[in-house]
Amino acid sequence: MLREYLRREAVFLFSAGIILFFIGFGVARPDLLDSASSAVHAAILDNFSWLYLISVFFFLVFALALALSRYGTIKLGYDAERPQYGFFGWIAMLFAAGMGIGLLFWGVSEPLVHFLQPPPFIDAASPDAASFAMRYAFFHWGIHPWAIYTIVSLSIAYFSFRRGMPALISSCFYPVLGERIYGAAGKTVDVLAVFATVFGTATSLGFGALQIHSGLTHLYGLSSAISVTIGIILIATALFMASAIIGVEKGVQVLSKFNIVLATVLLFLVLALGSPPYVLNVFASTLGGYINNIIDLSLQSYPFAGFEWSRDWTVFYWAWWISWSPFVGLFIARISRGRTIREFVLTVLTVPTLFTFVWFTIFGGSALHLELEEGAGIAAVAGEDVSLALFAFLEHYPFAGILSLAAILLLIVFFITSADSATVVLGSLTSGGGLVVPNYKKVVWGLSLSAVAIVLLLTGGLDALQVMAITAAFPFMLVMIGLCYTLAIGLSQEKVQ
Numbered sequence: 001m002l003r004e005y006l007r008r009e010a011v012f013l014f015s016a017g018i019i020l021f022f023i024g025f026g027v028a029r030p031d032l033l034d035s036a037s038s039a040v041h042a043a044i045l046d047n048f049s050w051l052y053l054i055s056v057f058f059f060l061v062f063a064l065a066l067a068l069s070r071y072g073t074i075k076l077g078y079d080a081e082r083p084q085y086g087f088f089g090w091i092a093m094l095f096a097a098g099m100g101i102g103l104l105f106w107g108v109s110e111p112l113v114h115f116l117q118p119p120p121f122i123d124a125a126s127p128d129a130a131s132f133a134m135r136y137a138f139f140h141w142g143i144h145p146w147a148i149y150t151i152v153s154l155s156i157a158y159f160s161f162r163r164g165m166p167a168l169i170s171s172c173f174y175p176v177l178g179e180r181i182y183g184a185a186g187k188t189v190d191v192l193a194v195f196a197t198v199f200g201t202a203t204s205l206g207f208g209a210l211q212i213h214s215g216l217t218h219l220y221g222l223s224s225a226i227s228v229t230i231g232i233i234l235i236a237t238a239l240f241m242a243s244a245i246i247g248v249e250k251g252v253q254v255l256s257k258f259n260i261v262l263a264t265v266l267l268f269l270v271l272a273l274g275s276p277p278y279v280l281n282v283f284a285s286t287l288g289g290y291i292n293n294i295i296d297l298s299l300q301s302y303p304f305a306g307f308e309w310s311r312d313w314t315v316f317y318w319a320w321w322i323s324w325s326p327f328v329g330l331f332i333a334r335i336s337r338g339r340t341i342r343e344f345v346l347t348v349l350t351v352p353t354l355f356t357f358v359w360f361t362i363f364g365g366s367a368l369h370l371e372l373e374e375g376a377g378i379a380a381v382a383g384e385d386v387s388l389a390l391f392a393f394l395e396h397y398p399f400a401g402i403l404s405l406a407a408i409l410l411l412i413v414f415f416i417t418s419a420d421s422a423t424v425v426l427g428s429l430t431s432g433g434g435l436v437v438p439n440y441k442k443v444v445w446g447l448s449l450s451a452v453a454i455v456l457l458l459t460g461g462l463d464a465l466q467v468m469a470i471t472a473a474f475p476f477m478l479v480m481i482g483l484c485y486t487l488a489i490g491l492s493q494e495k496v497q
Helices: 002-008 010-028 030-068 087-098 101-116 127-141 143-162 170-182 184-220 226-246 252-273 276-292 294-299 307-335 341-374 378-384 386-394 400-429 439-492
Strands: none
Touching (some): 002 010, 010 030, 030 143, 030 294, 030 307, 087 252, 087 341, 101 127, 101 184, 101 341, 127 143, 127 276, 127 307, 127 341, 170 184, 184 400, 226 400, 252 276, 252 341, 252 400, 276 341, 307 400, 341 386, 378 386, 386 400
């Protein structure tokens, strides 16, 4: 009986054990953990930065090719099935899970930091730097991240809903591994997915907690001590675990819809109270530059000047999205049953991307307008503390206190929905892909996510979060390349006109 239990729970026990070891190691020897993770991170960047760029571009081309091919009519489910969720609820949930906290964290700060600290071949704080900053903000948050999510979610949805296999990453390798997906090879793939999910999500939770703390300090003069950030994580942990235990339909969907509505209201208030014609010109100009340069942006690492910049930003983002992809992919797959491949791919690639472009234009473009036209000094704040940039930006608007409070509320709800979704997905990944996850596993993974975020914040703060995201993503990037291959084999076995 014990042997059967160990075999059945191997993924849960092995991955939870290693995460527990990581947490204990981080608490006992934070200096050693920091130096070890930094060494691995540096080795990955020195040798494989190019692979991140080429892989992500390939994922985008592969997803579009599938959508536009004859396989686009294949349903993610049986032929007669209809989508389980309405279009708005579907979009709201996948957007909240896929972007959420990051959008609020980087919406103002990323364009400003690029503007102030561009690659060496561009003059800092110049109009050229502003144009470059917006184009790269679109690039880092545009169609490429959603292509990463699409590969994982499409693979899982196809093999689980169409082929009737467990909703696991390992199931997608059935065309090459056969029955070995139920053995050590398949379990290794699932453990890699768990690691990537834990560290990718913990990175985002760390960002979110830092920004919530900055906002509360800015508004109410809270202490800036790290203990307050940890307190925020603990309170949020209690809230998202309660949401996870209630269930996806009552918890995540309701909160996601609420947040999309609140984000849209905040977006239009900032637009209306700012300079709409200027911002709309920024949108049109940046969209044109993005579309015209998308291939160059996709494969550009600036090897002759600006390589460090490319590694620090583009490679970090690609790694961060990849580390999120098991969790977001599994979650999106779960809510997308009944849609065709074409509808799924084209909607996931375009609708959230367009909303993100509007968000970066209104927040980032307005911040650059204040900086260039009025010398507002927000870029300097972003250069010092990226988590504070949003609130320094809102200070220049009427009703700044109310807008800042709304932003903090958004952050808290995004924190809850992201962590809630990740907890459910981790539970499913370590329960053989089942939709019903025991509450004790939700508790284990919820506490693990928060504990890893706290350990990373204590060992190296923002830098440690970024280092761990890149390190955890590398093996899963190789898994994703394999997913493209197995999905192509699986679809080639379909009988379609």
